[in-house]
Amino acid sequence: MTVLKERIKENSFSVVRNENWTKPIYETNGLNLWYGTSHALKNIELSINEREVTAIIGPSGCGKSTFLKTLNRMVETAADVTISGNVTFKGNNILGKSMPVEILRSKVGMVFQKPNPFPKSIFENVAYGPKVHGIRNKAMLEMIVEESLKKAALWDEVKDRLHKSAYSLSGGQQQRLCIARCLAIDPEVILMDEPTSALDPVSTHKIEELIRSIKNDVTIAIVTHNMQQAARISDRTAFFLNGEIIEHNQTSTIFNNPADPLTDDYVNGRFG
Numbered sequence: 001m002t003v004l005k006e007r008i009k010e011n012s013f014s015v016v017r018n019e020n021w022t023k024p025i026y027e028t029n030g031l032n033l034w035y036g037t038s039h040a041l042k043n044i045e046l047s048i049n050e051r052e053v054t055a056i057i058g059p060s061g062c063g064k065s066t067f068l069k070t071l072n073r074m075v076e077t078a079a080d081v082t083i084s085g086n087v088t089f090k091g092n093n094i095l096g097k098s099m100p101v102e103i104l105r106s107k108v109g110m111v112f113q114k115p116n117p118f119p120k121s122i123f124e125n126v127a128y129g130p131k132v133h134g135i136r137n138k139a140m141l142e143m144i145v146e147e148s149l150k151k152a153a154l155w156d157e158v159k160d161r162l163h164k165s166a167y168s169l170s171g172g173q174q175q176r177l178c179i180a181r182c183l184a185i186d187p188e189v190i191l192m193d194e195p196t197s198a199l200d201p202v203s204t205h206k207i208e209e210l211i212r213s214i215k216n217d218v219t220i221a222i223v224t225h226n227m228q229q230a231a232r233i234s235d236r237t238a239f240f241l242n243g244e245i246i247e248h249n250q251t252s253t254i255f256n257n258p259a260d261p262l263t264d265d266y267v268n269g270r271f272g
C-alpha cells in the first residue's frame with residue numbers, strides 16, 4: 001500500500017494534521033441535526049479513538065445511522081436537513097468548508113447493511129478506488145487488489161475467479177468484498193452500518209474476525225443491534241436513545257457496570 005499512500009500524498013489527498021490532534025480521530029461537540037422539524041441528534045459529544053472499534057448501539061430510530069452518516073457527510077444529501085455544532089476529523093472541522101468531501105471520503109470508507117458491490121468484476125470492484133486516485137499501472141493494481149482481498153479474508157475464495165461478476169458471490173462474500181473495496185484506498189476509518197445484520201452466523205463470524213484483524217490499522221465505528229457482537233468486537237460503546245447519548249464508555253463497563261439504569265436495561269434486553 002506504500003505506493004498508494006505516496007500517490008495520495010502526491011495528489012494532495014492527505015489531511016493536514018491539526019497541532020491539537022492527539023488520540024481521538026473524530027470528535028463531535030454540540031452536534032445537533034434536524035430532519036425538517038424532527039430533532040434526530042441532540043447535543044452529541046463523542047470521541048472516537050484512533051485504532052479502536054467503537055460500537056454504536058440503541059433502539060430503532062434513536063439516531064445511530066444518522067450519526068454514522070454525519071461522520072462522512074452523507075446525511076446532508078437528505079432533503080431539509082439542518083446541522084449545528086462541530087464534527088472534527090483529526091482536528092479539522094468537516095462541517096466547515098475547510099475539508100472538501102472527496103478528501104474526507106478518501107480517508108473514510110463506509111460499509112452498509114446490504115452489501116452493495118458495483119456491477120463489475122471482483123477485481124474491478126477493488127481496483128476502482130485506486131484507479132480513481134490515479135493508479136493505472138497493472139502490476140500495481142494487481143498488488144493492491146490481492147493485498148486488500150487478503151486483508152478482507154476473501155482472497156483464497158476468489159483468487160481463481162477475479163474476473164467474474166461480484167454478483168456471483170454469496171452475501172457474506174459480497175460484504176467482505178465491500179470491505180476489501182474500502183481497504184484498497186488505505187482508509188484511516190471505516191464506518192459500518194449494521195454490516196452483518198443480513199448475514200448468516202458463519203458469515204457474521206468471518207466479518208467479526210476481519211474487524212479484529214484490521215483494527216490495528218484502521219479505526220472502526222460500527223452500528224449494531226447485536227449486543228453480543230458489540231461486546232465481542234468493540235473497545236468502546238456509545239448508547240444512543242431518542243437522539244441523545246446516554247452513556248459512552250469502555251465496552252466492558254457499558255455491559256458489566258453501566259452508570260445509567262437505562263443503559264443497564266437496554267444491554268440486558270429489558271427494552272428496545
Ligand SMILES: Nc1ncnc2c1ncn2[C@@H]1O[C@H](COP(=O)(O)OP(=O)(O)OP(=O)(O)O)[C@@H](O)[C@H]1O
Binds near residue numbers: 035040058062063067
Ligand atoms: N432521510 C430522513 N428524513 C427524515 N427523517 C429521517 C431520515 N432518516 C432518518 N430519519 C428519522 O430520524 C430518526 C433517526 O433515524 P436513524 O435512521 O438515524 O435511526 P437508527 O437508530 O439508525 O434506526 P435503525 O436502528 O432502525 O436503523 C428516526 O426518527 C428516523 O425516522
